[in-house]
Amino acid sequence: MRLAEFYGHVGPFLLGQRSHEETVRLLYGSRSELSPQQAQDAKRLEIYGQFCQIHRQESLELVFQYCHQAIEVHSGLDGWHKLVEAYFVCHPMSHFELAQNGRHFPTFLAEQCEDAGLPGFLRELADFEWWEFQTNGQPDDPADATPAAGPLRLHSTVELRPYSYALVSWIDDDRRQSEAPAAGENLVIFWRAPAPELMPRREVATPLEVMIIKAVVEEVPLDLVLAAQLRVSLGELTETVADLLEAGILIGEL
């Protein structure tokens, strides 16, 4: 058997798109004609199909822990496994880092929420989990190397994401007392804490925090004029800026 033919037979099996039985027939021949050695090889071939399936599951479960739990509650473990397989049919693996292969899952899940009758909050939960993963692993930016120096600026990992469910409080409730997060518009800020911690953080941003971040991006002075525009005291503005600096969301000199 030529290599091209071999790969043509075994490839779909490893990708979960051809049965073990059919692959055995293509690779080794009819079961009734297999030698004892071939019968053992045929049986053990199934191990590789299982391993590849496990890796597909792992690639999503590494990142989408809460989506996984919620879908398992809604559709059972089998439902989760079917969803994983369907995802990789639409978005085949392409990256050598396992978890990166889940980057299209939020988009995929958004479509599935309608088509498969899944709870609507899952599309936002997947986006949330993906951003948390990204924040954790995002490559270091030289601009963050001297956080106490230079102009006031955002840490390179800062990302504001709009959600219509209270995901932060729902995830942080270890007992997960409700099956779904409460509805409610909010902006979540993701960032990576400064060294030595360097862990991903996320919090619901207050309106004042959002306005300060906007002002920093637009290089608007954080002064009495801005405080007046935002209808807060200068003290409140200054205190909030200090909090953002301490958290590492803002870096640089005031």
Next chain:
Amino acid sequence: MAVPIAGIGVGLRHAFADELATTRRRVDFVEITPENWVTFGGRRRRRLDACLERFPCIAHSVSLSIGGLDPLDSEFLDAIAELTSRCDSPFFSDHICYSTVNGQPVHDLLPLPFTHEAVRHTARRIKQTEAHVGRPLVLENATFYSHMPGAELDEATFLRQILEQGDCGMLLDINNVYVNSRNHGFDPYAFLDKMPLERVRYLHMAGHTLREDVIIDTHIGPIIDPVWALYRHTLERAGRLIPTLIEWDQDIPSLDEVLDEVDRARDIAEEVLSQPLPGLVGPAAARPGEARL
């Protein structure tokens, strides 16, 4: 000149990376799986940096797919080149296997058919890989649970021919030899005696797991005595300390327990190499640093 790899090392794992960077116990080198580290910044990057600053390093990848039909992943090779350049490693390693099909990584190490065509194909890609990365490639004998159809060679001959045609160094995984010998019913000592020890740049030692009627290469330790016996045999035959790497990938215990395996490998190597050595094969103490315990 590249930083030489010598002595007994350990595979870097997230579970104990922080502790390893500051351990007072002896570790001579570390092996890094680039897929798990190179794309990340933040805490993971700091952990990697701390270990690279302290230890000589080998990049040991799992995604090369040297025997696959898909084009080599140039982004991945670039990442290996950057890492090996940063560590100034004398070589980098992967496995004699394939890990992509239909252009898609499957994130497993899959057995090739033992055919002449697979030998020629793999040897060609060794050259391509080395040209891209700019360092020698060293290839590991992998485990296999099934023989792929159409075999024209036995495993030992298949491995030897790839290494010879590709003019490539070998990473000899002693546990894999044991696992394959148990799963397929052959003599592991006879198999080891067929391995080209003059090409072996380092050894792997690890644990495994019995699942029903097949042993799975899980890298769950501790290493069992029959595998240590094969290690002893390999060093006796080589007549030199081949650098040795301890792997422990799942159900990872405390770092101390992992480093106990490192110490055990060192104890065995010291014991073996202080005795008269029968049947020297290859260059005893040929490479700088390799004979030093």
